[in-house]
Amino acid sequence: MQTKNTMALLGLLTLLLCELMTVVNSNRIEALRIMDGTPVIDGHNDLPWQLLSKFNNQLNKADLFTLNDTHTNIPKLIEGRVGGQFWAAYVPCDTQGKDAVKRTLEQIDVIHRMCEKYPANFQCVDSTAGIAEAIRNKKVASLIGVEGGHSMDSNLGVLRTFYHLGVRYMTLTHSCNVPWVDNWLVDTGSDPPKSNGLSEFGKKVILEMNRLGMIVDLAHVSEKTMRDALEVSQAPVIFSHSSAFKLCNNARNVKDDVLQIVKAKKGLVMVNFYNNYVTCGNSANLSDVADHFDHIKRIAGYESVGFGGDYDGVPRVPKGLEDVSKYPDLVAELLRRGWTQTELEAALASNLLRVFKEVEETSNRMHSLQPVDEPIHYEEIKGDCRTSYGYNIETGSAVLPHVGKGLLLVCLFYALFL
Ligand SMILES: *[C@@H]1O[C@H](CO)[C@@H](O)[C@H](O)[C@H]1NC(C)=O
Ligand SMILES: *[C@@H]1O[C@H](CO)[C@@H](O)[C@H](O)[C@H]1NC(C)=O
Numbered sequence: 478m479q480t481k482n483t484m485a486l487l488g489l490l491t492l493l494l495c496e497l498m499t500v501v502n503s504n505r506i507e508a509l510r511i512m513d514g515t516p517v518i519d520g521h522n523d524l525p526w527q528l529l530s531k532f533n534n535q536l537n538k539a540d541l542f543t544l545n546d547t548h549t550n551i552p553k554l555i556e557g558r559v560g561g562q563f564w565a566a567y568v569p570c571d572t573q574g575k576d577a578v579k580r581t582l583e584q585i586d587v588i589h590r591m592c593e594k595y596p597a598n599f600q601c602v603d604s605t606a607g608i609a610e611a612i613r614n615k616k617v618a619s620l621i622g623v624e625g626g627h628s629m630d631s632n633l634g635v636l637r638t639f640y641h642l643g644v645r646y647m648t649l650t651h652s653c654n655v656p657w658v659d660n661w662l663v664d665t666g667s668d669p670p671k672s673n674g675l676s677e678f679g680k681k682v683i684l685e686m687n688r689l690g691m692i693v694d695l696a697h698v699s700e701k702t703m704r705d706a707l708e709v710s711q712a713p714v715i716f717s718h719s720s721a722f723k724l725c726n727n728a729r730n731v732k733d734d735v736l737q738i739v740k741a742k743k744g745l746v747m748v749n750f751y752n753n754y755v756t757c758g759n760s761a762n763l764s765d766v767a768d769h770f771d772h773i774k775r776i777a778g779y780e781s782v783g784f785g786g787d788y789d790g791v792p793r794v795p796k797g798l799e800d801v802s803k804y805p806d807l808v809a810e811l812l813r814r815g816w817t818q819t820e821l822e823a824a825l826a827s828n829l830l831r832v833f834k835e836v837e838e839t840s841n842r843m844h845s846l847q848p849v850d851e852p853i854h855y856e857e858i859k860g861d862c863r864t865s866y867g868y869n870i871e872t873g874s875a876v877l878p879h880v881g882k883g884l885l886l887v888c889l890f891y892a893l894f895l
């Protein structure tokens with residue numbers, strides 16, 4: 478009798494387990510079906526930084542098919558149904574005021590060379606039309622995002638040149654203040670406020686980005702900067718890799734009232750998978766990340782949420798989301814939580830495409846405007862690693878180059894005494 482009961486119980490358990498497996502499996506199959514039609518466009522991946530760190534950008538020495546100590550390689554991208562990726566042209570804050578511009582150019586170059594070396598897998602593009610074409614060609618649409626305003630060295634000529642090189646978003650700061658904009662560490666108290674959000678010059682940078690058609694990215698900025706940029710920008714903005722503050726009160730994440738402004742402005746928050754921004758601890762799992770998707774959808778709507786994994790830019794990623802091959806598992810979990818196909822397609826790709834299109838249209842509308850050419854005040858960028866050419870015309874003898882000053886004195890001497 479007892480054996481019979483045990484047997485029955487075992488049978489029931491097996492049945493339940495099978496049922497569960499089938500549900501899990503069917504969600505995964507459905508996720509793959511959706512992603513085969515609409516592959517993910519992710520907001521932020523730091524593979525270029527890995528190429529610098531591991532190979533000093535010698536792509537000849539790197540094999541992106543067999544690379545196995547990174548979150549990203551070509552087989553994983555294919556398995557993960559990645560259709561588009563903003564590759565970060567990231568250089569650390571300690572380059573600020575030194576070789577930031579050169580270092581950034583070097584990272585932009587390595588992204589271009591990655592597309593050239595693997596033409597069957599990557600297609601470098603710089604427009605919504607380009608993204609669609611690359612996806613049709615079954616390649617990863619490869620876009621460039623510059624991570625941190627320090628990269629443009631407070632110079633609008635450099636910003637415009639970045640645009641010409643294909644850069645389509647700039648994160649206003651990384652983890653340091655820039656002469657014209659404050660970063661998130663201001664909100665933790667570890668950096669002093671400087672511009673209190675965006676300075677007047679900072680607002681001009683935003684408008685020039687709008688005019689060019691470069692997306693404004695607010696990951697890494699202070700809360701006041703978020704609010705200023707959301708107010709000033711003529712086009713929707715993104716957070717390329719940030720999560721929900723309500724679930725993890727880290728200043729890198731986005732507060733609910735800011736999420737509501739993002740919704741009103743038709744912008745986009747692309748969820749960061751970094752454990753410490755997901756749970757505020759060192760460990761996290763796929764389900765914790767799904768909570769951020771649910772929360773942002775609840776507050777800002779499904780049209781304002783996206784994927785911004787931050788792969789290869791962080792030391793810890795959640796259990797179940799170990800590398801870029803795992804996006805379908807997250808989509809399966811969202812299906813389990815009741816997300817519809819329409820909502821998932823929005824989060825995977827169409828939200829980003831909508832924002833980018835809006836940015837392109839804003840640029841077209843602003844096309845007749847002259848480029849902003851008023852430079853930042855010299856005092857803001859004065860330093861040993863910069864010359865002052867140009868500024869002597871506008872700011873008078875106080876900033877004349879050394880030789881110029883000497884020459885002026887000689888002239889003065891002659892004028893007075895000869
Ligand atoms: C990773 O790649 C290196 C270099 O190609 C190789 O020596 C190593 O065996 C690989 N490791 C694994 C776990 O595949
Ligand atoms: C994920 O982690 C949370 C705690 O953050 C835990 O409650 C949950 O059971 C975990 N889920 C899975 C599927 O491991």
Ligand SMILES: [Zn+2]
Pocket residue numbers: 624696697718790
């Ligand atoms: Zn970052």
